[in-house]
Structures are given as C-alpha cells and as structure tokens.
Amino acid sequence: MATSDTASCADESPICSICLGAFNIPRQLTCMHCFCEHCIKSYIKSKAAKVDDVDKIECPVCQTVVRRPHRVTSVESWISSLPINTVLLSISTESKANVIRSCDACQSRDVMISADGYCVVCEEAMCVDCKVVHQHQKATKTHSIVCIEELTRSPKNALKYATAFNCPEHDGEDIKFYCRNHRLACCVVCCGTSHRSCESVLDLKTEASTLLKEEDPDFIIENLKTLETHLNKFTEINNENINNLESQMNVVTAAIQDLRKKINDTFDEFERKIKMDGQIIYKREMIQKQEENQACLSLFNSIRNSRAMLKIVNQNGNNIQKFLVTDKTKSQLTSYSELIREKFEKINKITLQLDVDPLLQSLMEGKFAKLVTKSEYQDFTLTTMKKLRKQCPLLVTGVFEVKGPVEKYQYYTDLVCLPEDQVMLIDYNNNRCCLLDSLYCNISSFPLPGKPWSINMFDDQEVVVSLRDKNQIQFLAVEDNTIRPTRMIKTRLPCWGIDVAEKGSIVVSGPNFAKIKSYWSVFSDKGEEKSYHEYGDRAFKDSYIALNALKTRVYISTWGTNSLFCFEITGSPLFVYSFDNLKGSYGITLDMYDNVYVVGRDSNNIHQLSPDGAVFQIHTAGLPQGPVAITYNRSKNQLLLINESSQRNIHAINLD
Numbered sequence: 010m011a012t013s014d015t016a017s018c019a020d021e022s023p024i025c026s027i028c029l030g031a032f033n034i035p036r037q038l039t040c041m042h043c044f045c046e047h048c049i050k051s052y053i054k055s056k057a058a059k060v061d062d063v064d065k066i067e068c069p070v071c072q073t074v075v076r077r078p079h080r081v082t083s084v085e086s087w088i089s090s091l092p093i094n095t096v097l098l099s100i101s102t103e104s105k106a107n108v109i110r111s112c113d114a115c116q117s118r119d120v121m122i123s124a125d126g127y128c129v130v131c132e133e134a135m136c137v138d139c140k141v142v143h144q145h146q147k148a149t150k151t152h153s154i155v156c157i158e159e160l161t162r163s164p165k166n167a168l169k170y171a172t173a174f175n176c177p178e179h180d181g182e183d184i185k186f187y188c189r190n191h192r193l194a195c196c197v198v199c200c201g202t203s204h205r206s207c208e209s210v211l212d213l214k215t216e217a218s219t220l221l222k223e224e225d226p227d228f229i230i231e232n233l234k235t236l237e238t239h240l241n242k243f244t245e246i247n248n249e250n251i252n253n254l255e256s257q258m259n260v261v262t263a264a265i266q267d268l269r270k271k272i273n274d275t276f277d278e279f280e281r282k283i284k285m286d287g288q289i290i291y292k293r294e295m296i297q298k299q300e301e302n303q304a305c306l307s308l309f310n311s312i313r314n315s316r317a318m319l320k321i322v323n324q325n326g327n328n329i330q331k332f333l334v335t336d337k338t339k340s341q342l343t344s345y346s347e348l349i350r351e352k353f354e355k356i357n358k359i360t361l362q363l364d365v366d367p368l369l370q371s372l373m374e375g376k377f378a379k380l381v382t383k384s385e386y387q388d389f390t391l392t393t394m395k396k397l398r399k400q401c402p403l404l405v406t407g408v409f410e411v412k413g414p415v416e417k418y419q420y421y422t423d424l425v426c427l428p429e430d431q432v433m434l435i436d437y438n439n440n441r442c443c444l445l446d447s448l449y450c451n452i453s454s455f456p457l458p459g460k461p462w463s464i465n466m467f468d469d470q471e472v473v474v475s476l477r478d479k480n481q482i483q484f485l486a487v488e489d490n491t492i493r494p495t496r497m498i499k500t501r502l503p504c505w506g507i508d509v510a511e512k513g514s515i516v517v518s519g520p521n522f523a524k525i526k527s528y529w530s531v532f533s534d535k536g537e538e539k540s541y542h543e544y545g546d547r548a549f550k551d552s553y554i555a556l557n558a559l560k561t562r563v564y565i566s567t568w569g570t571n572s573l574f575c576f577e578i579t580g581s582p583l584f585v586y587s588f589d590n591l592k593g594s595y596g597i598t599l600d601m602y603d604n605v606y607v608v609g610r611d612s613n614n615i616h617q618l619s620p621d622g623a624v625f626q627i628h629t630a631g632l633p634q635g636p637v638a639i640t641y642n643r644s645k646n647q648l649l650l651i652n653e654s655s656q657r658n659i660h661a662i663n664l665d
Contacts, residue, residue, distance in 0.1 A: 413451025506554030
C-alpha cells in the first residue's frame with residue numbers, strides 16, 4: 010500500500026482510494042468512483058466471504074449501493090463487467106505499465122497469454138486468437154477492437170472509446186437524455202419508465218452544449234481542490250495530535266517520576282497503573298487518529314481523481330461527455346462536502362496530561378491521580394466550508410399549490426421539512442398544523458390549543474411548535490401520516506421563534522413586555538430555563554430564530570427592527586445585520602454550509618448572508634408578494650418559501 014507521503018505529494022496523477030497507489034487497470038463503479046482491478050476484486054471478495062451470495066456492495070468511498078448485474082454469476086465475471094475507465098487508463102503511469110496484460114478470456118481458463126487488442130464494446134482485453142474469434146462471431150463481429158496502446162496514447166483518444174457514460178440503471182443502454190424535472194441524465198428505457206410523465210426531457214445530442222452553459226466545470230474543479238485543502242488541514246490537525254500525544258506522554262511520564270520521589274513506597278502500585286493507563290490511551294488515540302487519517306487520505310484521493318477526471322474531460326471531451334461528467338461530479342461534490350463537514354464537526358484537539366487530586370483524599374486506595382484527555386473544540390467550519398457556497402442567482406424553480414381540504418382565512422407563518430420529503434405547515438389563523446406529503450398534498454391536520462407561530466424538528470421523531478398566546482411549547486409526532494400530541498411544556502414568557510440546540514435543548518425568542526425588551530432563552534425539554542438573554546430596545550413580538558449546524562450560533566430576525574441579530578450560544582453578541590433593503594425581517598433558515606437566508610416580508614426579498622453576516626446577494630426575482638417563512642430541505646438542497654396571502658402556494662428554490 011502506498012504511504013501517505015506518496016498520496017499527499019504534489020503529483021496530480023490519479024490514485025486508487027483503496028491501495029493509495031497509481032491505478033492498475035482502473036475499474037469504474039456506477040457512482041463513477043474508480044479502483045484498481047485487483048483492489049475492487051479483493052473488496053468484493055471480502056464482502057462475499059461474510060455471506061453465501063453477495064448481490065450488492067457499497068462503494069468504499071461514497072457508500073453508494075452497487076448491485077450485481079443479473080446475468081453475472083461470479084465475482085470474477087462481476088469484476089470483468091465493470092467498465093475500464095479509459096481516461097484514467099490513459100493518464101495513469103501504473104496502468105500504462107500494465108498495458109501488456111493477459112487476455113481476459115484466456116485468463117478465465119487460467120491460461121496466461123498476453124493481450125493484443127481491446128474490445129471497446131465488451132470492455133475486454135484479448136489475445137490475437139481470441140480477437141480473430143471475436144471478429145468472426147455473429148454477435149460480436151461488428152464490435153470495435155483497438156490496440157491497447159491506442160487507449161493510453163492520450164486522454165483525447167481514451168475519450169473516443171470511453172464507455173463509462175452508460176445508464177447505471179439499465180445495462181448496455183447509453184445515456185442520451187436529460188430530465189430537467191428530476192435533474193438526472195437517463196437512457197431511452199428510463200424515459201419510458203421513470204420519466205414518462207416529466208415535462209422537460211431533453212435530447213443530449215442537441216442540447217448538451219446548452220446544458221453545459223448552465224454548469225460550471227471550472228468552478229467544480231476549484232471546489233474539489235478546496236476540499237483537498239480542507240482534508241489536508243484535517244490531516245495536519247490529526248498529525249499535530251499524534252505529535253503532541255507523544256511529547257505529552259513523555260511529559261506525563263516525567264511528572265510521574267517526579268511525583269514518585271516526593272512520596273513513599275505506597276506510590277509503587279500507582280506508578281505501574283498510571284503508566285499502563287497512559288500507554289493504553291496513547292495507543293488507542295494513536296490508532297484512532299491514524300485510522301482517521303487513512304480514511305481522510307482515501308477520500309482525498311477520490312476528490313483528486315474526480316477533479317482530474319473532470320478536468321481531462323472538460324479539456325478533451327465532447328459536450329455530452331463534458332456535461333455528463335460535470336453533472337455527476339457536481340453530485341459527488343455535495344457528498345464530499347457532507348463527508349468533510351462531518352469530519353470537522355467531530356474533530357477535537359487532544360491533550361494528554363496528569364490530573365492530580367490536590368487533597369490526596371484517596372491516597373491509601375492508590376486513586377490520588379489519573380490520566381485524562383481534554384478536547385479543545387475548534388470551529389473550522391466557518392472559515393473553510395463557507396467558501397464552497399457558489400454565489401449564483403437564486404432562482405424559483407417551482408411553485409406548488411397546497412392541495413387538500415381548504416380552511417377559511419388560512420395564514421401560514423412557518424414550515425419545516427420532515428423525513429421522507431414530508432412538510433409540516435403552521436396555519437396561524439385556524440390554530441392548526443398541516444402535514445403535507447412529498448407532492449404538497451394536505452394528508453392530515455391537527456388542532457392546537459393556542460395560536461401557533463413557529464415550528465422546528467426536535468429530533469427524528471418529534472417536532473416542537475411555539476404557542477405564542479399560551480406561553481407553551483407543543484411537542485408533536487407523526488405516525489402513519491397522522492399527527493399526534495406527545496407532551497407540552499410551559500415557558501416563563503411568550504415564545505414566538507423556536508429552534509433546537511444540542512442535547513435536546515430548545516431555544517425560543519419573543520417579547521418581554523415587563524422589561525420592554527426582546528429576549529431569547531434556552532430551555533430543557535422538561536421546561537427548565539437554562540439561560541436568558543435580552544437584546545434590542547423594545548419588546549418586538551414577531552420574531553424567528555435559527556441555529557447553525559454546530560449549535561454554537563443563534564440568529565434572530567425581528568420584524569420591527571428590520572435587522573438580523575447574531576449571538577454565541579453563551580449569549581455574547583457577535584453582529585447585527587441591517588440593510589436599507591431589508592424591511593420587515595421575518596423567516597430565517599441556514600443551508601448545509603451555514604449560509605443564512607432571512608426573508609424581508611415588507612421589502613419582498615431574501616437576503617443571503619455568509620455565517621459572519623457578510624451579504625452574498627439579495628434575491629427578488631420570482632418571489633411571491635409578502636414572503637413570510639423559509640426553511641431548508643437538506644435532502645434536495647432546496648429552500649421552501651411561503652407567503653402571507655391566501656394562495657396556498659409553496660415556492661421552491663434550488664441551491665445546486
């Protein structure tokens with residue numbers, strides 16, 4: 010296996026994410042990730058060893074499920090059915106060295122004969138004799154057979170014979186169409202099944218150049234490069250942890266020896282135990298950080314490969330090839346971002362030190378000191394991941410009518426996305442919440458005992474709703490498309506905006522009329538007030554509240570101030586965003602990169618801000634009159650917007 014030094018060097022050559030070495034016959038999965046032929050073969054065999062018959066695997070990088078073709082009966086034939094990525098083959102030094110390889114057909118009979126040609130249809134290498142047979146068989150005589158060396162002459166040549174642009178759902182079908190409704194490339198069979206009711210299915214042969222103008226391969230390449238930088242930073246922190254663990258363990262050992270001199274023989278057993286504990290912690294942490302680095306390195310190389318692949322296709326391919334690879338790599342970019350974000354959310358700086366009880370109360374039991382690890386959290390997200398947000402126009406991509414039973418004078422004040430693409434709406438005038446399915450059809454509703462204002466997910470099973478006139482928070486659950494109440498807690502003051510912090514704490518905002526101030530508070534899910542914070546110079550009623558992904562920042566929009574306030578979760582103020590073109594600040598939400606979206610109800614716009622309050626853009630085109638509430642659908646990377654009118658419409662804004 011290649012070392013980390015090899016993988017982290019400045020060489021731009023693609024690297025297998027399993028062995029971390031140069032590709033040796035790169036085989037491509039349906040998710041477009043590539044691995045050495047022997048690497049993916051070993052991986053599939055390791056899965057097959059655990060079950061009697063393996064019919065699917067998960068990609069080692071992105072965990073996408075790859076199913077075995079129905080016609081394939083063995084692991085060897087499964088590997089042979091995976092297409093060779095001729096582009097990577099053309100630029101991989103290791104693969105070029107293995108161009109003179111064995112004939113696939115002969116090798117299946119354990120006969121090793123050097124291959125002479127390569128069938129671009131069957132994707133098999135073959136010797137001279139097999140090539141002759143192949144050219145005279147009725148089923149294969151029309152197949153194109155090229156010299157293997159032809160594939161490695163240049164990326165442009167490799168793209169001519171590339172067969173990696175076929176439909177992942179239907180074997181042997183080329184991708185020829187693009188569905189705008191689902192934002193998916195598809196084949197003829199897909200068009201007749203999954204997309205037959207779609208309104209906008211385009212022929213790639215005629216529309217690829219137009220579609221390519223809507224994409225930005227160079228931007229995606231730069232974002233992939235940025236992700237590589239983030240992974241390097243992650244590895245740097247882990248390496249620093251490893252170095253610190255070693256040096257700090259030496260310091261701890263010296264401290265133990267110094268302590269040993271100051272006390273009597275009672276400490277002999279303590280010294281032995283503390284050293285043993287130190288070695289256990291040291292080895293455990295070392296192994297964990299090295300494993301994390303190995304996984305990080307694998308992901309790094311996959312990102313590098315995606316970037317190299319897209320760069321080559323962008324420089325040498327035709328428009329169809331450019332678009333298909335760009336479209337697929339764009340989805341990979343989101344997946345990579347999520348994986349790296351998860352890493353940064355979990356990483357801590359570890360310190361190993363000796364924690365001694367000054368009172369030595371447990372001296373006779375030998376428990377007067379112990380080894381502890383302390384983690385110093387660092388918020389890298391705000392300084393790194395926010396750079397990935399593409400500053401492009403926000404476009405309303407769909408307007409959907411809420412279908413189902415109609416109530417009089419409904420006034421929607423908030424909404425939230427639930428699992429399985431369901432949506433829950435707050436109908437303020439009719440004192441109810443409505444459950445919508447993925448097609449925005451009202452499938453059930455629930456009457457509330459007060460005036461509801463804001464809603465948010467509490468966990469995977471429950472949502473929380475603020476009842477502004479009752480000083481109460483209602484917990485609701487959804488089971489079998491039915492809303493049911495689970496519990497209720499009271500608050501000291503009227504609560505309007507509502508969101509959820511870590512450890513199940515609830516954060517609310519509202520007016521404190523007694524002090525003529527606006528406030529925000531943190532409550533436990535039992536109703537105990539943990540903290541209380543005031544802001545502003547008036548008791549403004551209409552407010553919304555939202556937290557960032559790490560639950561370290563609190564954003565509050567208040568209608569009367571035309572402002573967005575930002576605080577640390579501890580209560581310290583960070584900034585106030587005010588702008589002449591933000592009037593009637595209302596609904597607020599954050600996307601996966603912690604970019605903030607605040608609605609101007611009276612100015613009829615959406616302000617998109619960076620996490621630190623810098624304005625990205627102000628969006629006005631296509632918005633309904635009087636927008637009120639906004640939420641983020643992570644599964645679709647989409648904003649959903651509602652307005653105060655009686656039109657019962659939901660506006661969708663794609664962020665891709």
